[in-house]
Amino acid sequence: MKANVTKKTLSEGLGLLERVIPSRSSNPLLTTLKVEASEAGLTLSGTNLEIDLSCFVPAEVQQPMDFVIPAHLFAQIVRNLGGELVELEITGNELAVRSGGSDFKLQTGDLSAYPPLSFPEHADVSLNAEELSRAFSSVRYAASNEAFQAVFRGIKLEHRPEGARVVASDGYRVAIRDFPADGAGRNLIIPARSVDELIRVLKDGEARFTYGDGLLSVTTDRVRMNLKLLDGDFPDYERVIPKDIKLQVTLPATALKEAVNRVAVLADKNANNRVEFLVSEGKLRLAAEGDYGRAQDTLDVTQGGVEPAMSLAFNARHVLDALGPIEGEAELLFSGSTSPAIFRASGGGGYMAVMVTLRV
DSSP: OEEEEEHHHHHHHHHHHHHHSOSSOSSGGGGEEEEEEOSSEEEEEEEOSSEEEEEEEEOEEESOOEEEEEHHHHHHHHHTOSSSEEEEEEETTEEEEEETTEEEEEEOOOGGGSOOOOOOSSOSEEEEHHHHHHHHHHHGGGSOOOSSOGGGGEEEEEEETTEEEEEEEOSSEEEEEEEOOOSOOOOEEEEHHHHHHHHHHOOSSEEEEEEETTEEEEEOSSEEEEEEOOOSOOOOGGGGSOOOOOEEEEEEHHHHHHHHHHHHTTSOTTTTTEEEEEEETTEEEEEEEETTEEEEEEEEOEEESSOSEEEEEEEHHHHHHHHTTOOSEEEEEESOTTSOEEEEETTOOSEEEEEOOOOO
C-alpha cells in the first residue's frame, strides 16, 4: 500500500481520533488506530468503548489495504513532519512515514484482533449540524461533573412539535436552547463528554441520526460516530422555570459580564462566589465582599415590572456561564429574591438560563 496525503488533512483527522482513543489502556488494542485505505482515500477509526469514531481523509492511494497503527505515536509523528505532503507505505509489518527529508518506520498491529466497528447506513432523522453544535455549545457548561446522579452528567436532546431542544442541569441551574428541526426524533440523554466530541466534529451540512438500543449513531459527510447513551429520567426542569415575573431588567450582556468579573475578584470563594444584585430606579448595583475587602459596581439598566426594587444574590461563576452564549442585550427576569431567575437574550434566540438564587 502506498498513499500520498497532505499533512494538514491527515493531522486534522488524527486530531479528532486522538481525543477519543485512550493513550493508555489495559487493552493495548484500544490505543491503536485502524486505517482502511481505498482508492478514494483513508478511513481512520478508533474507539474507547464509549465512543466509536470514524473519519475520512482524502488521499491518493495505490494497492489499498487495511492496517492498525499506534494512534498517538502516529499522530505525534505526523504533526512534527516538516513537509506539506506525507507519503505512507506498508512493507510487511512496517509502515513508512515520509515527508521532506524525514523517514519514520512504525510497527503495525494485529489487524485480525482489532475490535469490529460498524456504523449504520440508514438515518432515522436529520438535523442541521451547525445549529445542533451551537445548541450543544450553549448549554454544555451547565452539565454536572459530579457523580451523584448520572443523568446530570448528560445533556438531554428533545424533539418537540415546534423544533428541537437541548437541556443541561447540575441541580443548581438549567441551560436550555431551542433550535429549528424537522422530523420525529427520540428524546435521549447524551453523556456530556460525548457531546464535547460532537461539538468538535459538527461543522456544517446535516447530522444524520440513527437510533439503536442504548446507542446513538451520528453521521456527517466526513465523520461517523457511535455514542453510548445514559439511562434514566431527566428531571422535570420546566417546573423550576418561573412564570410569575415581577421585575425585568435589560442591559448590554458584555457590560454585565465585565462588571461581574470586576466585583467577583473580592467575592468570598468559600461562600459560593457570592455577588449581590440590587435593582432600583433604573440602576443595577453589584456588590461582593470577602476576607480582603468589598467591591461595588453600578450599571444603568432598562427596568420594568410591578416591583420597584429587588435584591438577589448569585454565584458569580454561574452568572458568567449563563451570560456566555448571550450577545447584544441581555434580559434578566426576576420573580422574587428567593426564586429562580431567568437570563436570556433580549429579543429571543432560543437560549435561556435558569439559576437558583443564594440566600440574601
